[in-house]
Amino acid sequence: MIDPYAKIARWYDAEFEGASADIRSFVGRNVGPRVLVLGCGTGRVCRGFPPDRQVVGLDLSAPMIAAARARGGDYQVADMRHFDFGVFDEVIIPNGSFAFLRSRADRAACLAACARAAAVLTIDVPMPDYVLLGQPHTPERPAWQGVVEGVDVQRTREVFREPVAQRLRLVDRYYAGSEVVVSELVLHLFTRDEMEWMLEAAGFYVDEAWGDHAGGAVREGCDRLLVRAMRF
Numbered sequence: 001m002i003d004p005y006a007k008i009a010r011w012y013d014a015e016f017e018g019a020s021a022d023i024r025s026f027v028g029r030n031v032g033p034r035v036l037v038l039g040c041g042t043g044r045v046c047r048g049f050p051p052d053r054q055v056v057g058l059d060l061s062a063p064m065i066a067a068a069r070a071r072g073g074d075y076q077v078a079d080m081r082h083f084d085f086g087v088f089d090e091v092i093i094p095n096g097s098f099a100f101l102r103s104r105a106d107r108a109a110c111l112a113a114c115a116r117a118a119a120v121l122t123i124d125v126p127m128p129d130y131v132l133l134g135q136p137h138t139p140e141r142p143a144w145q146g147v148v149e150g151v152d153v154q155r156t157r158e159v160f161r162e163p164v165a166q167r168l169r170l171v172d173r174y175y176a177g178s179e180v181v182v183s184e185l186v187l188h189l190f191t192r193d194e195m196e197w198m199l200e201a202a203g204f205y206v207d208e209a210w211g212d213h214a215g216g217a218v219r220e221g222c223d224r225l226l227v228r229a230m231r232f
């Protein structure tokens with residue numbers, strides 16, 4: 001599997017470390033001390049848990065895990081489709097990481113591994129923007145800028161939308177000094193119904209669902225699809 005984060009891991013924390021609304025939501029609803037975070041990236045969500053929680057983070061990207069380990073903590077380079085690190089109270093798949101799984105077989109394999117690992121599973125993916133989905137392409141636009149190790153870095157984003165395939169292709173370009181690095185992220189877009197039957201097929205039922213990290217309802221125009229699933 002190609003790792004789209006390998007080239008950009010060095011800039012990830014500068015842009016995303018400050019995001020905390022999802023962490024408050026995960027910590028506030030956490031059901032037990034043993035927590036496994038899939039697609040943990042550089043460990044932003046793992047670090048948000050209080051020290052009495054035993055948090056393990058897993059990610060496919062060795063450079064992202066190296067950045068996480070540099071700050072301390074228990075991190076594993078592994079694929080969320082096939083993992084076995086024992087039994088946990090809860091598995092969390094934050095910030096769209098589950099949407100990186102491209103096929104139904106990949107998603108089923110991941111959910112089967114989750115069902116072996118914990119009785120509670122929390123998934124956070126982006127809600128499709130049904131208005132924008134009618135627009136197949138958004139040209140390159142500025143998305144972020146910052147300074148990393150003394151170098152000005154700018155990220156732009158170009159978006160390709162494939163509504164029938166339920167897919168987004170995000171082309172991010174990082175301009176850092178004289179360097180230009182291109183990273184392409186392909187995300188599956190989930191409907192609520194699809195998320196529910198997929199979880200049910202894997203032996204979970206959806207106990208609660210939210211449309212944002214503040215606990216708002218799943219509603220027209222909401223930007224997240226957050227589900228708390230329980231094993232049958």
Ligand SMILES: C[S@@+](CC[C@H](N)C(=O)[O-])C[C@H]1O[C@@H](n2cnc3c(N)ncnc32)[C@H](O)[C@@H]1O
Pocket residue numbers: 005016038039040041042043044045058059060061064078079080081094095096097100101
């Ligand atoms: C949008 S980032 C989120 C990172 C982190 N959870 C955060 O919120 O900052 C998505 C992460 O999912 C990871 N990922 C994608 N496919 C994966 C897979 N099959 N197994 C494990 N990690 C995966 C990527 O390497 C990346 O670090």
